[in-house]
Structure formats: C-alpha cells, structure tokens
Amino acid sequence: MEYRTKATVMDSEAISRAVTRIAHEILEANKGASNLAFVGIVTRGAALAEILAAKVLAIEGAEVPVGTLDISFYRDDLAIRLSPEVHRTDIPFDVEGRDVILVDDVLFTGRTIRSAMDAIMDYGRPCSIQLAVLVDRGHRELPIRADFVGKNVPSSRRERVKVYLDDLDGRDAAEILERVEGGEA
Amino acid sequence: MLSSRHIIDMQDLTPDDITLILDTADSFKEVNQRRIKKLPTLRGRTIVNLFLEPSTRTRTSFEIAAKRLSADGINFSASTSATVKGESLADTAETLSAMACDLVIVRHKYAGSPRLLARHMDAHIINGGDGMHQHPTQALLDLYTMRERLGHLEGLTVGIVGDIAHSRVAGSLVPALRMVGATPVLVGPPTLMPARCDVLGAESVGTLDEVIGDLDVAYMLRIQMERAEGMPFPSLREYSRIWGMNEARLAAMKPSGIVMHPGPMNRGVEISSAVADSDRAVVLDQVNAGVAVRMAAMYLLLGGDESGVAA
Numbered sequence: 086m087e088y089r090t091k092a093t094v095m096d097s098e099a100i101s102r103a104v105t106r107i108a109h110e111i112l113e114a115n116k117g118a119s120n121l122a123f124v125g126i127v128t129r130g131a132a133l134a135e136i137l138a139a140k141v142l143a144i145e146g147a148e149v150p151v152g153t154l155d156i157s158f159y160r161d162d163l164a165i166r167l168s169p170e171v172h173r174t175d176i177p178f179d180v181e182g183r184d185v186i187l188v189d190d191v192l193f194t195g196r197t198i199r200s201a202m203d204a205i206m207d208y209g210r211p212c213s214i215q216l217a218v219l220v221d222r223g224h225r226e227l228p229i230r231a232d233f234v235g236k237n238v239p240s241s242r243r244e245r246v247k248v249y250l251d252d253l254d255g256r257d258a259a260e261i262l263e264r265v266e267g268g269e270a
Numbered sequence: 271m272l273s274s275r276h277i278i279d280m281q282d283l284t285p286d287d288i289t290l291i292l293d294t295a296d297s298f299k300e301v302n303q304r305r306i307k308k309l310p311t312l313r314g315r316t317i318v319n320l321f322l323e324p325s326t327r328t329r330t331s332f333e334i335a336a337k338r339l340s341a342d343g344i345n346f347s348a349s350t351s352a353t354v355k356g357e358s359l360a361d362t363a364e365t366l367s368a369m370a371c372d373l374v375i376v377r378h379k380y381a382g383s384p385r386l387l388a389r390h391m392d393a394h395i396i397n398g399g400d401g402m403h404q405h406p407t408q409a410l411l412d413l414y415t416m417r418e419r420l421g422h423l424e425g426l427t428v429g430i431v432g433d434i435a436h437s438r439v440a441g442s443l444v445p446a447l448r449m450v451g452a453t454p455v456l457v458g459p460p461t462l463m464p465a466r467c468d469v470l471g472a473e474s475v476g477t478l479d480e481v482i483g484d485l486d487v488a489y490m491l492r493i494q495m496e497r498a499e500g501m502p503f504p505s506l507r508e509y510s511r512i513w514g515m516n517e518a519r520l521a522a523m524k525p526s527g528i529v530m531h532p533g534p535m536n537r538g539v540e541i542s543s544a545v546a547d548s549d550r551a552v553v554l555d556q557v558n559a560g561v562a563v564r565m566a567a568m569y570l571l572l573g574g575d576e577s578g579v580a581a
Contacts, residue, residue: 155297158311158339158569167271167573171297207306 088245088262094238095259097251100219103235104133107217108140110233115184118147120212122183126201127155127172130189132250133219137188152176154187159200174204181209186233190248192218195229220259222246235259272570276395278384280406280445288450292414294566295559301338302562312341315372315572319345320362320387321398323379327533327557328398328408332375335564341572344371359383363390372572376400394571396564402436408532409442411563413450415556416487419528424451427484431457431513432491432540434474435464439491439532444470455481458491458513461502478513482522489530490515490540506539516542520550528552 095103115121118141125134131153138151155172187201202214217233222240238261240246245262249255272290274282283291301309317336321329329345336343357365359378363386366374373394376384381403388395399405417423428447434440434456447454448471456467456474467474475481482488493501493509503509510516515529529541529551537543545551 158297158301158309160311163311163573167570171294173297174300203310207308208304 087265089265091244091261091263093258093260094220094246095236097257100235100257100259103219104136105140107233107235108137108144111137111186111215111217112141112145114215114232118145118149120182120184121149121186122152122178122180123149123186123188124152124154124176124180124201124205125188126197127153128253129248129250130154130187132252133190133217134186134188135252136250137186137217150178152178154201154204156197156200156204159204161196161200176205176208179209180205180211183211184213184215185211187214187216188218189216190219190250191246192216192221192229192231192234193224193246195225195227198229199227219248220246271573275571276384276388276397277406277567277571278388278395278397279404280409280442280449283406283449285449288410288413288446291410291563291566291570292417294570295410295414295562298338298562298565298569299559301565302558308338308340310340311569312336312339312572315341316370317341317343317373317375317568318366318371318393319343319398320366320374320376321346322348322383323377323399324348325377325398327560328377328405331557331560332396332398332407332564334561335568338561339565339568341373341568359386360390363387367391367393373568396567396571399438401438402441403438404442405438406442406446407560407564407567408439409446410567411556411560412443412489412530412532413446414559414563415530415552416452416528418555418559419552420486420526423447426452426486427455427481428452428487428489429455429457429478429481429485430472430489430491431478431515433462433493434458434467434491435462436494437491443489444472448472455485457481459503459509478515478519479522482519483524485523486527487530488515488519488523488527490535492532492534493536493539495536495539510539514540514542515545517544520545520548530556533557 123134123138125131134151138149141149153175155174157171215232218231219235221231221234221237247260249258251257272287273284333343371393375396375398377398378400381401384395384397384400430440444454454472456472457478531553535541
C-alpha cells in the first residue's frame with residue numbers, strides 16, 4: 086500500500102512547544118515530579134518519553150525514571166498478525182505505588198493503550214496510570230482517553246497519522262498520510 | 271514470522287528463523303524475571319504435550335512455557351494414553367486433531383514420528399525429541415546460551431563430545447551450528463561415532479586433548495548409563511579419562527571457553543563435579559534459556575495463524 090503526505094499537522098517547533106506544555110501539565114497535575122515515572126511504548130513513544138524526561142529535568146531539576154514497553158505479547162490481534170519485530174521491554178524501576186505516565190506518539194483505537202495498561206499491571210500496582218500522547222486522531226474502539234494531548238487531529242480511518250522524531254527519523258514532524266488512489270488495496 | 275509451520279528438524283528453519291527465535295526469546299527472558307511471570311499472549315490456545323517416552327525436564331520446560339503464555343496445556347504420557355492400548359500414532363494424531371489442538375509437542379522413541387503426526391493433523395508440531403534423530407528446541411536453547419555467554423555465534427568452534435551416534439541432541443546441534451556459521455567438531459570413541467561424519471558436515475577427532483585448546487564451547491553429551499550393559503567402550507573410568515571434562519582440560523581451553531551439557535549429568539563420567547559446579551559450566555543457564563526459547567517457538571508458530579483474514 087502506498088501513501089503520500091496529505092498535510093503536515095505539526096512541525097518541529099510545534100512538537101517542541103507541545104512537549105514542553107505537556108511536561109508542565111504533568112508536573113502541575115501531579116504536584117511535582119517526586120512520584121512520577123515515564124513508560125514509553127516502543128518505538129516512538131519511548132523516544133518521546135525520553136524527551137519528556139529531559140524537559141522535566143530542565144523545568145523542575147528532577148530526574149524521572151524512564152522505561153520502555155513493547156506490547157507485542159499483549160496484543161488482542163495475535164491471531165491476525167504477528168509483530169514483525171519484538172523489542173525488549175525494560176522497566177528499570179518498581180512501578181508499585183508510582184504515578185506512571187504512559188507515553189505514545191499517536192492515540193487511535195485505544196487497543197495499544199489497553200495492552201500497555203495490562204503489561205504495566207503485570208509489573209506491580211501503580212498508584213495511577215496517566216496517558217500522554219503527541220497526537221490524538223480519534224476513532225476510539227475502547228473507552229480510553231488521554232490525560233495529556235499535544236494536538237487533536239481529526240482524521241479519516243483510511244488515512245494514516247505518522248509522527249517523525251529527530252532521534253529516529255532525522256526530523257520532527259507529524260503528518261497525515263493518504264492512500265495513493267489506484268495503489269494496491 | 272517463521273518460514274515453517276512446524277519445528278521438526280533444524281532443517282525446517284532458515285538462519286533468519288533461528289535469529290528471529292533467539293531475538294524473541296530475549297524478550298521472553300525478561301518476562302521470566304518479573305514478579306508476575308505470565309503473559310496473556312496465547313490465551314485460548316490449546317497446546318498438547320504428547321510425551322510417549324519418559325521425560326521430565328523437557329516436558330516441564332514446555333509446560334512452563336505454555337503456562338507463562340496463558341495457553342491451555344494438556345499432558346499425554348505414554349502410561350496414560352491410548353497408545354498402551356494399541357492405538358497407532360496416526361490414529362492418536364487424528365484424535366487430537368478432532369479435539370482441535372493448536373500445537374502438539376511430541377516426544378517419541380522412533381525417529382520420524384513427529385513428521386508422521388504432522389501429516390495426519392492440522393496443528394503445528396514441535397519435535398521434543400524423536401529417537402536418535404533430532405531435538406531442535408534443545409539446539410536452539412544451546413545456541414541461545416552460547417550467544418548470551420560469548421556474545422556471538424559466527425566463528426565459534428564447538429566440540430561435541432561423547433555418544434554422537436545415538437544422540438538426537440547432536441543430530442540437531444550439528445546442523446544448527448553450521449547454519450549460524452559456527453564450526454562443530456565431533457569428539458568421541460570411534461565406536462560411538464556415526465559411520466559418516468562428513469555427511470553431517472563436521473570433522474571428527476579421536477580424543478578430547480587433540481582439540482581442547484581450540485574450543486570456545488565443550489559440549490559434553492550424556493553417557494546413557496541405563497544402557498550401560500552394551501556400552502561400546504571398555505569402562506566408564508577409561509571413558510572419563512579420555513573423553514571426560516575435568517579441571518585440567520578446562521584450564522587448557524580458551525580463557526573465555528564454556529562447558530555445556532544437555533542434562534541430566536553423570537558427575538564423574540562425562541563431566542567432573544568440580545567443572546560442573548564452576549562458573550564456566552553453563553548447564554543451568556541452558557535450562558533457564560529453555561523456557562524462553564520454547565516460549566518464543568510457541569509464540570512464533572501460533573501467532574499470525576489467520577494471516578490475511580483482516581488487518
């Protein structure tokens with residue numbers, strides 16, 4: 086299936102400002118950073134979690150632990166498809182009693198977040214799990230919402246919303262991609 | 271995804287499949303260190319352990335792997351199954367098929383029985399050891415352990431020592447090592463060597479001392495004491511003296527060299543107690559890797575089964 090860029094919804098500055106705002110909002114909502122921990126969903130959520138942790142360090146001077154989570158083993162569509170590559174989950178802190186901020190790039194159906202919450206619960210009983218996403222594109226299939234959102238981007242189900250991050254892709258952007266007509270279905 | 275529906279022989283797998291299994295096992299290894307060692311991944315899938323030959327450690331390892339993935343595991347053993355009532359393996363296969371099992375792990379005393387089973391049922395098959403033929407998940411967990419301890423597989427020289435002719439462990443390990451670019455060297459008394467080592471693609475040497483200095487891994491096979499009556503060498507003491515792993519030989523290995531054993535060990539025969547308990551013997555790492563590697567094999571075989579249905 087071929088896709089082409091339909092619109093750029095966030096550029097580098099917009100992403101930077103959104104992440105800074107989210108960092109402030111997280112600190113405000115949780116009254117500081119003392120009980121926080123970030124868990125990023127691989128791969129772009131994990132990169133965003135690192136960026137958020139750096140922002141929190143700059144704002145508050147507090148080091149917040151960061152973990153990465155691969156939800157391949159928790160998916161509800163295993164019978165349909167297999168993750169092409171399974172990454173290592175690495176949560177180097179005790180989640181018990183923490184306020185865990187789950188971080189992902191795009192919030193879509195909510196199924197990934199459902200899987201991620203199950204996975205975190207297997208590590209212990211956090212005080213709370215909150216969700217921070219860069220882009221909320223709608224079309225939820227489960228009763229899940231984000232606590233912290235960079236930008237709401239109305240999109241069609243047929244489109245894709247893709248986030249690019251400097252560390253992984255060499256540039257920062259959020260784009261809506263549309264299917265090239267006449268391409269293979 | 272794996273290129274094969276079954277894991278019966280090492281030859282069912284490609285080098286890429288092996289890498290995929292070992293990498294996936296890495297992730298499962300992390301799960302085995304958690305407080306809650308259970309994933310919902312294979313919920314609702316049925317895995318049958320069809321062990322028609324006695325086995326404790328392999329069966330237990332598969333059983334733990336299935337449980338950690340939330341699959342429903344069912345054990346059939348030789349004493350309780352209908353085979354003692356004279357049912358043929360093909361009929362057993364069709365019975366299990368009618369019960370809609372998703373995966374069957376089979377151990378059987380006759381080589382080729384997993385392949386027969388695969389012909390008679392729709393389920394995926396993992397060979398848990400067939401006669402003197404192959405034991406592929408053992409070879410995979412051995413590769414995992416070597417990679418974990420030595421950092422890589424390509425270029426390793428692995429001495430496989432002992433009863434090569436009757437060993438299904440060697441039957442899988444030799445092709446597995448060749449597929450990942452390592453060099454297997456077969457060591458043992460001529461009476462325990464296969465007729466044509468060259469067909470396996472491995473060179474053979476008569477005594478352990480001839481190659482000990484070149485080995486990254488000394489893989490000690492078990493002398494099957496239960497068959498001690500007809501053992502084709504003069505005495506256990508002589509076997510131990512020429513082909514056993516002891517402290518002097520451990521010292522002669524490369525400093526990074528490790529000692530492996532598929533278990534259960536005969537201390538004082540193929541491996542001395544001092545070596546077995548040293549930190550260069552990785553026998554328990556092998557057992558530990560076994561669960562993760564078997565979880566990976568189950569996950570990769572059963573995942574994406576209905577591919578093409580919807581995305």
